[in-house]
Amino acid sequence: MKVFPVNYVLEFEPIFKNFTFIGKEIITVECKDSVNTIIMHCAEIKIKSCRVINNDVIQKAVTKTDANKEELVITIKNKIKGCAFIEIEFTGDLNDRLLGFYRSQYKQNGKTKYLATTQFEAADARRAFPCWDEPEAKATFEISIIAENKFTAISNMPIMSKKRLKNKTLYKFAKTPIMSTYLIYLGVGEFEYLTGKIGKVQVRVITTKGNKSKGKYSLELGKKLLSSYEKYFGIKYPLPKLDLIAIPDFAAGAMENWGAITFRETILLYDPKTSSTRTKQYIAEVISHEIAHQWFGNLVTMKWWNDLWLNESFATFMATKFVDKFYPEWDLWNQFVDDAMNNAMALDSLKNTHPIDVKVNSTSEIREIFDAISYDKGGCVLRMLEHYVGESNFQKGLKKYLAGFKYKNAEGKDLWDAIGKISKMPVRSMVQTWLKQPGFPVVEIEKRDSILHLKQRRYVLESDKKSTKGLWFIPLSIGLQNELFQKLFTKKSMSVKLPKDNIGFVANFGRKGFYRVKYDEGTLIDLKMLIDQKQIPAIDRWAIQNDLFSLCVSGDETVRNYLDFSDAYYDEDSYLATVNVAHNLTSLYFRAFDEDFSDQIKNYTVKYLKKILHDLGWDPKKTDKHTDALMRGFVIFTLGKLNDEEVTIESENRYKQFLKNQNSLPPDLVEPVCSVMAWNGNSKTHAELTRLYRNAKTTEEKLRFLGAMCSFKDPKLLLKSLNFSQTSEVRSQNMQLPIMKVAGNPYGKKILWPWLKNNWPKLSKKVGRGNPLFNRIVASISSIADDSMEKEIRQFFKKNPTPGTERTQEQTLERIRINSKFLRNMRKEFS
Incomplete structure (x- = not known):
């Protein structure tokens, strides 16, 4: 770069009447060479005036914006060098596409309210102000925001001063440390706060009015995490404050803006009465993830x-x-x-x-x-x-x-x-x-006497000669109850000797390595016995069947072999192996849903799931492990879809109770029970679930009913749910959810692709170009299509280009081919 920024003085004034904003900036730049053109990033912004000052000489500049390149070109008559100032006045839109400087709409006591917020990663700061919008162009920022008096303003740093200007207030924030543009934050809205301190750092949870009581868990956790990370990294948190902000409309899950982390409301607000166990865990993981970024990403x-x-x-x-x-x-x-x-x-x-x-x-x-x-x-x-x-x-x-x-x-x-x-x-x-290379290896092991013969190749589900190339430096770990030894496996093949008196072994012990293992037949028979007797750790019991299942999909193993092997897990007591076997058996059944051999698989699946439910029981107990709550919901939901009579009757009884008194069902069971009711339900059930959705107080609860609405067998009712997801009652950030759920419903397979084709223009408009949610919608097609549709799907995307999803389209078509081939293999195997 010939010209690089040193400091930005920025002022923003959002105008909610017409959803625009007014901006001013003075950028201090350093010009290495003599220049009379300066190029910076700028998108969807109108430039009102621009001048350049160098050595006290002011020059009016000519500006030109290029929408395709997202650039602003500034031209002046006389060349400048060294330190200079660029002054720009501009206006922009508070868009509703959840990127750049955007507006978020929410209801409070029946009234529609707005707030303004930002999402700049990866390259959308340029939609809020002209800048050098690249991670390496670090500078300091002095930010001011002018807001109506009913609003509060938030940025990365604490407020230094507030000044009344008639019916508005000017907020000036302290100068930031040197940082990248994608981490800048601007927020204006009717917020309320929960405040705490850890050392000298002020920690706040910020929500829209009426929600702060649900921020207690996040505030306490945020404080604990902040001090733990300081200790681990040996560097104090670099800013005077840290805000955790709950935003009603937000495309990403959360964003690590320095000192002002934004979250979807469902990932920050926790209510012990209505929130599920999974939500609590997810909140903890995401807060931890974003606070780690304050060092790793923001500081460096x-x-x-x-x-x-x-x-x-x-x-x-x-x-x-x-x-x-x-x-x-x-x-x-x-x-x-x-x-x-x-x-x-x-x-x-x-x-x-x-x-x-x-x-x-x-x-x-x-x-x-x-x-x-x-x-x-x-x-x-x-x-x-x-x-x-x-x-x-x-x-x-x-x-x-x-x-x-x-x-x-x-x-x-x-x-x-x-x-x-x-x-x-x-x-x-x-x-x-x-x-540097794509993919990962599978290590094939043959045991002869006490010597293991190892080979590595790239593991692909749809293999051809070209795609199995690759060589990895594999930290190969061999163990049984403990790690026996570790070796770096750097060639195509090698041999290792097992210790004497060895009763068996596990490769990739503790599943620390990112590779799969294919054992020979004799070793698998030994392992089945060791699993049954729990002679190896839980994580390795999980890994062995996990690899075996994947090898069925790639055609390296048979499904019957997996089903037979799964018997060893009938008395499994670890969550990890239990949940994965349950998922794998269920997925085999749904793959074979309309086939004549599906009953053979169903018997295995039902028997396995009934045993789990029998051990767990329907009602949460004081002695439950955290993971029991995650498991219980899955098993009830799945047995319902396998038409298990007991689960269907019990769900119906509990649902009737729930309609009378919503506290009668624990939060973890609301969606599973409602989904089983939908599976067996009619238009009356659909109307009830829609009403429950409308009356739900929190987004988390709404999403449970929306999820259940995608579990009907009747295609007409599924279409009704899909159409409902396109109304203003479902936020654009959540509309991929019904599409993914209907894709996973065997009765949704026939209707989803025609519906997607008809609604694509509307979807594109609602989700917005370049939105990451689009990739999830595209990926869901792999569950509903077979390889006879490949040509049609390709042509559809050719006619309806969806930028930013090109790679996902190819992955989706590849998955469709893999699934179709797997089903054909199963037919051969069971015929």
């Missing part, structure tokens, strides 16, 4: 978006680590493996995946990589790395990295070098094999 920022994964996977990994410290009884690392590792492997076993470290050229490409590779696979790779170098070396390496790059920009290699230096291990060369 990536140079460019190809290292986005470092920010996100690191926050994902740390979030789990710290919530696990506070709530060991939640079994969070095991859930992380079932959730994050499964998600990441599902995406990464496609040919159309991408490497973690991915080239990003344009801003629309940035939005595409906020996915399970950047968050979940990255988190798994960090977990593998921590195990490889040891916890203490990992922490020391992080401290070194953060101290060395604070208030600056860094690249991935800077972190690997820091951890490598401390641990004296080949960290960079090991990690690069997981970052």
Whole structure:
């Protein structure tokens, strides 16, 4: 850059009458060479005036905006060099697309209210003010906001002064430290606060009026996390305050703006009376994730978006680590493996995946990589790395990295070098094999006497010669009850000797490595016995059947073999293996839903789920584990869909009670029971659920009824739910939910694709271009189509371009081919 920013003095005035805002800025810049044109980022903004000052000489500037390039070109007559000031006056729109500087609408006591808020990551600060909108263009910011007197204003820093201007107030905020534009925050609304302190730092939970009482849990947790992270990183939190802000309309789950973190209301507000166990856990994980970013991402920022994964996977990994410290009884690392590792492997076993470290050229490409590779696979790779170098070396390496790059920009290699230096291990060369190439390996093991013969290849679900290439540096761990040894497996094949008197072994012990294992037949028979006797840890009991199930999908194993193997889990007592076997059996049944052999699979599934429900019982008990609540809802919901008579009758009784008294059902059971009622219900049930949705007090409760409305068998009622999701009664941030739920309903398969085609223009308008929710809508098509529709789907997207979803479209079509092939294999196997 020839011209780079040093400081921005910014003033914003949102006008709610016509949803616009007025802005002024003075940017202090440093010109390295003599220039008479200056180019910066700018989108959807009208420039009213612009002048440039250099050595006390004022020049009026000619400005030109380019909407396609999202740029503002400033031209002056006489060249300038050194320090200069650019003064710009401009106006913009408070849009309703949930990005840039936007408006959010909500109801309070029946009245419609508005607030203004921002979402600038990845590249939308340019929609609020002309700037250099790239992570590396760090500067300091002095922000002022003019707001009507009934409103309060919030930004990254505390308020320094307030000044009355007739019916408005001018808020001036303290100057920020040096930071990137994507982390700036502006908020104007009728807010209320819960305030606390940790050391000298003020911590607040900010909500719309009437909601602050639900912020208690988040405030206490936020304070605890802040001081724990300070200790772990060895660096004090750099700002004087931290706000946790609940926003009614918000496309992302949460955003780590420095000192002013924004959240969806459902991810910050917790009400012990109405919130579910899952919500409480999710709130804790997300707050932890965003607070980790205050150091990792905000204090030290990536140079460019190809290292986005470092920010996100690191926050994902740390979030789990710290919530696990506070709530060991939640079994969070095991859930992380079932959730994050499964998600990441599902995406990464496609040919159309991408490497973690991915080239990003344009801003629309940035939005595409906020996915399970950047968050979940990255988190798994960090977990593998921590195990490889040891916890203490990992922490020391992080401290070194953060101290060395604070208030600056860094690249991935800077972190690997820091951890490598401390641990004296080949960290960079090991990690690069997981970052630079797409996919992950499967290790095939053959045991002959006491020698293991190992081979590695890339694991893909739709394989061809070309796609199985790749070589990884695998930290191979072998164990039984404890780890026996660890070796770095860096070649295509190798052999290792097992210790004497060995009664069996597990590879990828503790499932620390991001790879699958394919055992030979004899070893699997031994493992089945060890699982049955619980001679190996719970996480490995989970891993063995998890790999086996995936190998069924890729065609490397048979479904009958998996069903037979699942018998070993009949008395399973760990949540992790139990929930995964339950999910896998259920998914096999629904894949075979209309086939003549579906009953064979159904028998396994029902028997397994009935045993779990029998052990758990319907009603929460004082002695319940945290994960029991998560399990109970899933089992009731699934047995209902498997038409189990007892569950159907019990659900009906409880539903009738619930209609009379909403406190009669624990929050964890509301959606499962209502869904079972929908499954067996008619238009009367639909009307009841719609009424429950309308009368629900919180968004969390609304979403339960909306979810249940997608469980009907009658296609007419499913269409009614889909159409309802397009009305103003469902926020645009939630409208992907009914589409995903109907896609997962076997009775929704026929109707969803025609409905999507008809409603695509409306969906595009409501969700807005470049919105990450669009990728979820596109991905849901893989559950409802078979490979005979591939051509039609391709043509549809050619005629209806949806920028930012191109990669998801390819992944979706690949998944459709994989699912179709899997079903054909099952037909052959069971015929």
